[in-house]
Amino acid sequence: MFLYGFRELVRPQWVSIVEELKIHGGMPIPELARVMEMSYMGVKQHCEALLELGYLERSRLPRKEVGRPEIMYRLAPKADALFPQAGVAMTLSMLHNMKNLFGATAPEKLLHQYFSELQERWMCRMQRAKSIVEKATVLAGLREKEGCFARCSYDVKQGFRIEEFHHPLWALFEEYPAAIAMEVRMMELLMGSKIERREVPGGRGGPARVEYYIHTL
DSSP states (O other): OOOGGGGGTSOHHHHHHHHHHHHHSOEEHHHHHHHHTOOHHHHHHHHHHHHHTTSEEEEEEOOSSSSOOEEEEEEOGGGGGGSOOOOHHHHHHHHHHHHHHHOTTHHHHHHHHHHHHHHHHHHHHHTTOOSHHHHHHHHHHHHHHTTOEEEEEEETTTEEEEEEEEOTTHHHHHHOTHHHHHHHHHHHHHHTSOEEEEEEOOBTTBSOEEEEEEOOO
């Protein structure tokens, strides 16, 4: 999720451009203009402004047919700061200290307690939603407030899923992979459905992301 406070300080078109590029990894101006329902020149002006500020990178994509190369924009490393982090370095240090002080299982016990408390806090909100789609939409919104950036998605072949493009705890998950199963289990209890988590590497199909497939039966 784009840092919430910045939404009130910057142009909404800039927020939309940053979010679309976070999801797709890189887009040419005509595609951005179509998604944002804006003119080609309007989108180009906003992208060039973000480029000057250092939040975007620009490249040229050769056309398969005759014509000028297409201008492609993607997020620059500077844009990482727009998406919340959870003080991962400090959190990992504290978990390591817990392990040294209270034994090897202490960090996982603490993480289990964290997800249990999160589940309890969110359950009342989730109970108001009836359908799978409503529940997933509410859950994605709750996770967004915790610093995640995700979108609900559906297609006939792959079914219903939540696509996550940013999570402030990803670095922590690398150090403590057991926390991944804890989070998925929390999501299953909140959704009342089986959830399959898949990590998708970045490439032509888009940026690196995590997809949560929600079983509807």
